[in-house]
Amino acid sequence: MDPSVAHVPVMLGEALEHLRLEPGKVIVDGTGGAGGHAGALLDRLRPGGRLIVLDRDLEALERLKARIGRPGDVRYFYANFCDLDQVLAQAGEGQIHGVLLDLGVSSLQLADPDRGFSFDRAGRLDMRFDRAAALTAEDVVNRWPAERLAEVFRRYGDQPFARRIAAAIAAARQRRPIRTTDELAEVVTRALPPAHRRRERLHPATRVFQAVRIAVNDELGSLERFFDKVFDCLISPGGRVVVIAFHSGEDRIVKNRLREAVRAGRARLVTAKPLAPTPAEVQANPRSRSARMRVAEALAAAG
Numbered sequence: 295m296d297p298s299v300a301h302v303p304v305m306l307g308e309a310l311e312h313l314r315l316e317p318g319k320v321i322v323d324g325t326g327g328a329g330g331h332a333g334a335l336l337d338r339l340r341p342g343g344r345l346i347v348l349d350r351d352l353e354a355l356e357r358l359k360a361r362i363g364r365p366g367d368v369r370y371f372y373a374n375f376c377d378l379d380q381v382l383a384q385a386g387e388g389q390i391h392g393v394l395l396d397l398g399v400s401s402l403q404l405a406d407p408d409r410g411f412s413f414d415r416a417g418r419l420d421m422r423f424d425r426a427a428a429l430t431a432e433d434v435v436n437r438w439p440a441e442r443l444a445e446v447f448r449r450y451g452d453q454p455f456a457r458r459i460a461a462a463i464a465a466a467r468q469r470r471p472i473r474t475t476d477e478l479a480e481v482v483t484r485a486l487p488p489a490h491r492r493r494e495r496l497h498p499a500t501r502v503f504q505a506v507r508i509a510v511n512d513e514l515g516s517l518e519r520f521f522d523k524v525f526d527c528l529i530s531p532g533g534r535v536v537v538i539a540f541h542s543g544e545d546r547i548v549k550n551r552l553r554e555a556v557r558a559g560r561a562r563l564v565t566a567k568p569l570a571p572t573p574a575e576v577q578a579n580p581r582s583r584s585a586r587m588r589v590a591e592a593l594a595a596a597g
């Protein structure tokens with residue numbers, strides 16, 4: 295992998311502020327990634343606090359361990375954040391003071407051609423966060439019916455030419471299977487009308503790659519299952535959940551599930567509207583541009 299690539303944590307200052315970190319607290323970083331958030335969280339929990347770090351990607355978790363080390367106040371779990379309750383039980387923790395999710399893919403994963411996440415790095419179509427999982431991007435692209443692909447592109451990629459791209463993929467894979475990122479990027483690019491390609495600011499394959507990744511990893515399903523349990527896992531009152539989403543479908547789930555918790559009397563919204571990165575952050579780190587952060591706090595349990 296390209297050693298010059300670094301992952302810059304997004305909305306770090308806002309995450310630290312809204313998790314209300316203090317020495318002695320117990321916090322979960324549900325998406326450890328390259329450890330940008332985790333390292334900064336840990337500094338503020340010391341002395342006396344504990345940090346529990348999860349990632350579904352074993353390679354990312356191993357790299358993170360090498361970076362942060364194995365001090366007694368950090369525990370690592372190769373786990374999906376939708377299994378938060380099981381992880382806490384395994385860690386011997388009760389309820390926690392806060393949990394952070396920074397969704398999606400890290401710059402390190404994107405930069406590694408072997409992981410197949412990026413249309414501008416030639417590699418096998420993989421895109422699994424968890425390489426022990428059965429379904430790969432190659433399976434989705436070559437086996438799913440065109441109608442299902444179109445639905446994926448529309449729902450997870452906000453792709454206006456979803457049907458057209460799905461039909462182009464179905465035709466291409468009849469000739470021979472689409473096995474690599476550059477083959478898929480080429481089929482997608484050719485399927486788009488030239489006028490659209492000229493207008494669009496993003497690379498033509500961006501939305502399709504995002505959509506396939508979300509489908510391969512069932513990312514929206516994990517997020518829904520996380521919200522089924524998060525308020526049981528937080529100290530009430532006062533425990534906080536902070537979620538940074540990069541895609542409208544994700545952000546919609548976060549918004550709806552937090553509203554539901556408010557209606558059920560379980561939470562209050564700390565930020566009425568989602569927070570966005572400052573213009574200075576977007577300029578320094580263009581990857582942050584689509585980030586939206588939502589924060590809620592657990593209320594006292596009824597009865």
Ligand SMILES: C[S@@+](CC[C@H](N)C(=O)[O-])C[C@H]1O[C@@H](n2cnc3c(N)ncnc32)[C@H](O)[C@@H]1O
Pocket residue numbers: 301302303304324325326327328329330331332348349350351354373374375376396397398399400423516
């Ligand atoms: C955007 S990166 C996080 C970057 C991290 N906050 C940092 O500052 O370095 C997202 C990470 O979450 C992991 N991930 C995505 N979905 C997950 C899930 N459902 N459960 C656990 N980890 C997940 C990915 O493998 C990736 O490493």
